[in-house]
Each structure stands twice: as C-alpha cells, then as structure tokens.
Amino acid sequence: MAANAIACAACSTPVPREFWNREEPVRCPGCGQPVRAAVFPAIANHALGVSPAALQGETEASCFYHPQSRATVPCVQCGRFLCALCDLDVDGRHICPRCFEKTETVEPRRTMYDSLALAISTFPMLLFWPALIAAPWALFLVVRRWNAPSSIVPRTKTRFVLAALFALAEIAFFIFVIYMMTQVALKGPRR
C-alpha cells in the first residue's frame, strides 16, 4: 500500500501531502467534502518483512525450522536456533513461533455466555411452552459459565443475574401450573 494512498474516507481520492496533519479540515480534491488526515511517522515504514540469509558453509549454525537458512539468534524459551524469518521480537525477547503460540494468548473472539443465558431465559417465554426447557437450560448456563471469561473490556454480571432471576421465576411458575393441573386432575373438574 503506497503512502500516497492515504485516501479520503468517502471517495478514496488520495489526500495530497500538503493536507496532512492540518488542524482544520480541508476540502477533498475528489469529492469536495471536508477531510482530516492525521499522519504518523510509521508512514515512512514500508518494509514488508525479512528474508533469511542462506547458509554459507557447513560450520555455520542453521535454523531449526529452516535447515537451509543461517541461524541468527536462539529462542529465549526453548533454545532452538532461529533464522531471521522465525525470530519473533516480543517486547525485545526473541521467541520462536511455537513458543509464541504457547505463551501469547491474543484472543480474536469471545463468546458472551451472559447474553446467551439472558436470551434463552427470555425469548422462549414469548411462545410459553418452549420456556419449560429453556428456563432450566438458562439456569444451568448461568451456573456453569459464571466464572467463564467474559468480554475483555469491562462488563458487569448483570445479565447473568437477570437471566438467573427470570429462569427461577419461570421454573417457579411452571411448578405452580403443573401443581394446579395435578390438583384439578385428582379432584376432578368443578361442577
């Protein structure tokens, strides 16, 4: 991606360099809409990656993962020799891809069990009878997933609490309905 491809967010016309980092918005040369481009020094960084150096002789150490490439550094965790391609710089530490996978947990996705429990405890009630199964299921989910990791941003347990309250109320209601039906069945219909 070229630096001059810093584009107007509306029409994709490149924003001229003289318009970068202005305090006030300037008119886009393409669509004429006011545009602001905050550009940072990383714009000068256009390196796409590194190529490992090839082995020059038999006495040279080779990469554990690429035997034809020259090793440049050992992994700080497992000690394996790494070429420039396999060397991952994590906060100044040189780590191999396998150790990186084991230690670093960068989660791209999380399931929101609290929202799920709340939905299970409320929506089936609209059709009444499905709640007979859904309410205990929601309660089970609340108990089972109470300590499961929630959102990575701050989030309260309100949904779990509400889901539990709804589920308990529904279960109590169904117990009452079943009890009344049993009573009617035992005593027979009122004359």
Add this chain to the structure above:
Amino acid sequence: MPPYTKLTPRHRTFGGYTQLWLASDHLLLLSNSRFSEDYKRFSFADIQAIAVTQLPSQIVLQMVMILAALAWMSLWFAVDSKFAKWAFEISGAIGLLWPIADIARGPRCRCFLRTRVSGELLEPVSRIKTANNFLTLIRPVIESAQGVLAPETVETSSAVLEPPPPQIVSSPGYLPEILFGTFLLNALLLWASTHFPKVPELAAVLMNTLFAEFLLIVVALVRRKGRDPRVVIYVIVALAILGVAFDAVTIGGELVVSYTKVLAKAKAGDKSITPLQFLPAGGMRLTVAYAWRAVAGLLGLALAFYERRKP
C-alpha cells in the same frame, strides 16, 4: 489483561454494536454480535494514518421526514375515533423523533485507520463530534509511541513516491446484449400474436417476455454504474423506456377493453373464449410497438458489439 478505557460510544447496528477502546499500547476495535465479540487490535506503533471525511448533509431528507411525520400527526383532526387519534400521534411522534435525533447528533463522517498492511473502517467514529473527540484522545497517545511526523520526513519518504496500485477493471457483462435480444424476441412475438390470434399460448408467452423486458431495462440501468464503460447502448436503453411507456398505455387500454368484453359475454351467457390481445391488430400502435423493438434490438446489438471491440 490490559485495562481498557472507552474511546467512543457504541455504534449500534441491527445485529449488535461496534466500539473503540484504548489500551496502554494498542487500540481495540470491538465488534459485538449479541452472543459473541470479535476483537481487532492496532498497536500504536503500527498506525500510519487516520483519515476522517465529513459526509454530505442529509438535511433535505431529514426535513422531508419531519414534514411527513407532521402531516401524519395532523391526521388527528381527520378522524373521530380516540384510539385512531392517539395511534396517529404516537406513531408520528416516533417518526419525528428519528430525524430530530439525527440532526442533534451532528454531521456524519467516515473514518479510516491505516496501517502498513491494512485499512480498517472505524464504524464507531460515525459523527464529526465523535471523530474530533477520538482524534484529540488518540493523537497524543500515538505520537508518544512514534514521535511527531516531521515535515521533512514526509518530503523525503520513499514510500510517498510509490506508484498507486493498478485499478481493478470490472467486466461489463452481457446484460445489455440479452436485453436487445429480448427486444427482438418481443417484436417477433407481437407480430405473431396479431397474425395468429387463435394461438392463445403466444399471448401467455408475450406477457412474460414483456415483463422480462421491463425488468431487464431496470437491472441494466442500475448495474451499469462502475461496471460498464459503454455509453451509446445505454442511451438506446434509456430511450426504450419511452417506447415501453407508450406500449404500457396501449396494453393497459386493451386489457380494460378485453375485460369489459369478457364481462359482457358472461352476462349474456356466452361461454366462448375471448382471445387476449395486447395490441389492436392492424393499428398504428402495433406497428410502433414492434418497429421500435426491432430497431432498438438490431441497433443495440450492433453497437454493443462495436463498443465492446473498441480499445
């Protein structure tokens, strides 16, 4: 777990919301889809640029919506039922609230964040007010990680001299050619339906092909933008709308006449079949109907072929 600070309000969509959060070393774009959350992290050291463009004002549309809502609410005076009066007022008030809230939130914008390897639309930054707050907060943080971009760095950066990527050329497709073929087919069917009125299947086929012709005209004109650089053939397609409108009037009249005939025969106890005829046989209107289709079909196909071959 890094502590996160809220950067923007939630940008709600039908299936969830998106929101931006600030961590000590990165920006987090959170996309919530009710039962799960997806996270995209942008390290401060990797962010190259943030571009914000104000979108065109929608004041005309907003005013139209306000006037429509007020007109709807004024139906209070037109009905007697108390329930109907309040139904109009409440539904109108809801309709009124949306454009007013939209105006109050200020001008819209679109914001793109650029790194060396990606470009991301920041959906939560959808209003200028939010964008200004966002830039005020994020700019010093990124600059503390990267430093300030010096003007001479911009001038000497070799990256700036990189050529832009080549444009992606989309194929124009063959829809106009299919449309011109349909014109020719309809010309033939129109001619045949008047010369062989005792074949009812012709009218049935024609009913469908005329509808297909109308649909193809609409789709061809809608799909044209950004896909097909040819111009002349679309002028023919646009002119064909006049022909279709002329025929629609004639066919509509004929259908009414035909329906009246069937009704009269039914009242008289006549059970014989009345053949459906779209255009009066032997009339000038029929000649026009198949003449313009034949001319537009042949001319269109020839020009489409020529324009496609043109470098």
